[in-house]
Amino acid sequence: MAQIEGKNVLVTGGAGFIGSHLCDALLANGVGKVVCVDNFFLGKMENIAEAMTNDNFVLYRDDCRQFGVMQSIIEREEIEVVFNMATIALNYSFFNPFDAYLVNVQIANTLLELLKVGAYKTLIHTSSSEAYGTAQYSPMDENHPTDPTTPYAAGKAAADLMVHSFSKVLDLDISIIRPFNNYGPRQNAEGPLAAIIPVTAKRIKHGGRPVIHGDGEQTRDFIYVKDTVRGLLLAYEKKEARGKIINLGSGKGMTMNHLLQGICDYMGYKGKWDHLPERTSDVRNLCADIRLAEKILGFEPKMCFDRGIKETLDWYKNNSVI
Numbered sequence: 001m002a003q004i005e006g007k008n009v010l011v012t013g014g015a016g017f018i019g020s021h022l023c024d025a026l027l028a029n030g031v032g033k034v035v036c037v038d039n040f041f042l043g044k045m046e047n048i049a050e051a052m053t054n055d056n057f058v059l060y061r062d063d064c065r066q067f068g069v070m071q072s073i074i075e076r077e078e079i080e081v082v083f084n085m086a087t088i089a090l091n092y093s094f095f096n097p098f099d100a101y102l103v104n105v106q107i108a109n110t111l112l113e114l115l116k117v118g119a120y121k122t123l124i125h126t127s128s129s130e131a132y133g134t135a136q137y138s139p140m141d142e143n144h145p146t147d148p149t150t151p152y153a154a155g156k157a158a159a160d161l162m163v164h165s166f167s168k169v170l171d172l173d174i175s176i177i178r179p180f181n182n183y184g185p186r187q188n189a190e191g192p193l194a195a196i197i198p199v200t201a202k203r204i205k206h207g208g209r210p211v212i213h214g215d216g217e218q219t220r221d222f223i224y225v226k227d228t229v230r231g232l233l234l235a236y237e238k239k240e241a242r243g244k245i246i247n248l249g250s251g252k253g254m255t256m257n258h259l260l261q262g263i264c265d266y267m268g269y270k271g272k273w274d275h276l277p278e279r280t281s282d283v284r285n286l287c288a289d290i291r292l293a294e295k296i297l298g299f300e301p302k303m304c305f306d307r308g309i310k311e312t313l314d315w316y317k318n319n320s321v322i
């Protein structure tokens with residue numbers, strides 16, 4: 001069992017959606033300091049507003065791809081553990097496929113090189129269920145083939161292969177966590193990279209209609225962000241997780257129709273929905289087999305969807321997003 005308490009921890013992408021919740025949880029868990037490195041591509045100061053009031057929180061506006069930058073931060077802040085959360089959201093694949101792919105690989109490369117030379121001790125690397133592509137069987141365990149359908153997903157899968165192989169060949173202290181679809185407060189609500197839950201709620205609020213691609217019967221496994229964060233912390237604590245790839249999800253597939261209906265019910269919307277053609281690169285079905293997380297991490301999702309979606313939408317409402 002490794003103790004996070006008292007350790008100096010670096011979070012790449014710590015001003016983003018999941019990363020900022022992780023920063024809060026690390027501070028609450030009594031770490032020595034939390035060092036957030038984010039280039040603010042999609043990160044927001046609001047996400048880390050509370051963390052910024054804590055003396056043990058340090059922010060660097062930097063690019064995690066840069067070896068020299070990361071080396072100097074890790075040395076100066078005497079970092080022991082790195083959680084790699086930085087990425088550029090999936091939809092960026094449709095605008096700039098090359099960077100959507102490369103950012104994942106380049107950040108992983110930098111972090112691996114620094115781990116190899118002993119700049120820090122442990123890497124908890126974040127993958128994505130998107131690396132699997134659409135389910136060839138369900139629920140999907142960690143042996144499910146990877147067949148990415150977007151450059152983002154290809155970059156995630158490539159980074160995973162790199163991280164996993166390095167951990168074996170060089171015997172590095174690494175765990176790979178593969179979350180399914182996260183939702184919760186602070187998920188990006190603006191611009192072309194916005195997530196479906198806040199986008200739909202905003203559309204309804206402003207007199208528009210919910211938009212669904214295809215028949216809406218495609219499924220995703222929605223996990224509440226704080227459950228994911230708990231899984232990430234367990235991945236550090238449990239030494240048995242080293243060298244492993246471990247799914248984190250709710251273990252339940254949910255159709256997009258069901259998700260949108262939950263948002264409509266919350267907003268009291270009874271009108272029509274707009275149906276757009278299916279996006280060819282969209283994954284059809286994702287549902288996690290979480291038995292490995294249960295066995296190795298002692299993980300179980302605590303938040304049920306009905307309560308989670310209400311808390312999420314309440315948060316968007318209270319923060320004037322919807």
Ligand SMILES: NC(=O)c1ccc[n+]([C@@H]2O[C@H](COP(=O)([O-])OP(=O)(O)OC[C@H]3O[C@@H](n4cnc5c(N)ncnc54)[C@H](O)[C@@H]3O)[C@@H](O)[C@H]2O)c1
Pocket residue numbers: 012013014015016017018019037038039040041042043044062063064065084085086087088089103107126127128129130156178179180181182183188
């Ligand atoms: N959100 C999900 O549903 C989901 C599902 C599975 C896996 N994941 C993974 O979880 C991690 C966090 O995802 P998220 O949803 O919080 O994404 P996010 O976009 O909200 O956060 C990513 C952060 O990384 C930062 N960033 C991007 N490029 C950077 C760079 N070169 N240097 C420094 N910072 C950079 C962004 O500014 C942003 O703050 C990612 O690895 C993602 O692939 C997310």
